[in-house]
Amino acid sequence: MFTQPIKLINQTLNKKFNKPFNQIFTLFTHLSTHLSTEKAPKQSVYQIGNPILRQIAQPIADTSDREIQQLIDAMLVTLKESRGVGLAAPQIGKSLQLLIVASHPNQRYPHAPQMEPTAMINPQIISHSEETEKGWEGCLSVPMIRGLVPRYREIEVAYTDRYGDRQVAKLTDFVARIFQHEYDHLEGKVFLDRVESSLDLVSEDEYHKLLQVSKVS
Ligand code: NI
Numbered sequence: 441m442f443t444q445p446i447k448l449i450n451q452t453l454n455k456k457f458n459k460p461f462n463q464i465f466t467l468f469t470h471l472s473t474h475l476s477t478e479k480a481p482k483q484s485v486y487q488i489g490n491p492i493l494r495q496i497a498q499p500i501a502d503t504s505d506r507e508i509q510q511l512i513d514a515m516l517v518t519l520k521e522s523r524g525v526g527l528a529a530p531q532i533g534k535s536l537q538l539l540i541v542a543s544h545p546n547q548r549y550p551h552a553p554q555m556e557p558t559a560m561i562n563p564q565i566i567s568h569s570e571e572t573e574k575g576w577e578g579c580l581s582v583p584m585i586r587g588l589v590p591r592y593r594e595i596e597v598a599y600t601d602r603y604g605d606r607q608v609a610k611l612t613d614f615v616a617r618i619f620q621h622e623y624d625h626l627e628g629k630v631f632l633d634r635v636e637s638s639l640d641l642v643s644e645d646e647y648h649k650l651l652q653v654s655k656v657s
Contacts, residue, residue: 480513482521483532485580488630492530493581497537497626499562503604508538512559512602515540519557524580525549526618528625531581537562539622543615550651552614560599563623566608568592574640575617576647577631586647588640589631591620 486492500508511534519527523546529538542557543549572590579585595616598608611619621631635641642650 480510480517483514483518485518485522485527485531486533488582488632490581492533492535493625493630494628495530495535496628497528497530497535499537500600503561503600503602508536508561509602511536511538512540515559516542516557522580523547525552526622527580528622530625530628537626539563539619539626541611541615541618541622543618549614555615559602560597560607560619561602563597563599563619563626565620565623566596566598568596569594573613575614577617577621578644578647579621579631581625582630582632584644585632586642586644587631587635589617589621589634590636591617591634595619 502508511529511532515527515529515532515538518532519525519540519542525541525543525546527540527542529536538559538561540557540559541555543552543555545552545554569592571593573593574588574590576586577589578587593616594610594612596608596610597619598606600606624630624634632641
């Protein structure tokens with residue numbers, strides 16, 4: 441019953457854009473994703489003390505579920521408006537194994553590398569370097585505080601993307617740090633649990649003073 445209309449659309453699109461239908465379809469999927477992202481409302485971010493941040497997040501069974509796709513859109517909007525570089529679903533009240541890594545240079549992280557915001561579903565750390573490195577972290581759920589946190593410098597990760605495909609990626613330095621920070625949220629941990637000493641904690645204002653010093657020296 442549906443064969444004929446789809447064929448017709450297919451032919452029309454192929455003629456119009458001079459491209460195979462599947463490419464057009466991909467384009468439309470990306471366009472609709474983009475449009476729905478614009479429409480999704482910004483969510484409030486849960487702060488430390490809320491029990492949901494201490495729960496173990498549940499795996500996601502169906503990535504194509506409309507609610508999951510809407511949750512990803514809401515997280516992308518929330519992240520963009522909060523100028524964050526990463527966000528985990530429990531931070532907006534959903535205890536699900538979903539995180540977004542979105543490294544880009546900005547006021548909060550001026551030295552961050554640029555990348556396309558990436559939603560990672562049911563993420564795993566497959567392997568990691570022996571080497572760890574301390575670096576500054578903040579968290580939208582822990583306002584006004586920065587901490588020096590040791591993380592693996594290099595990790596290999598697996599995750600399902602928002603289109604349902606399983607991906608494997610090697611992440612290094614700041615991007616690896618973001619992933620580990622967000623992954624911790626799925627295990628009910630925050631960066632404060634990882635600092636080696638309370639002397640490694642500073643206020644946001646003091647952190648920006650430190651940045652000024654490191655620019656000069
Ligand atoms: Ni965080």
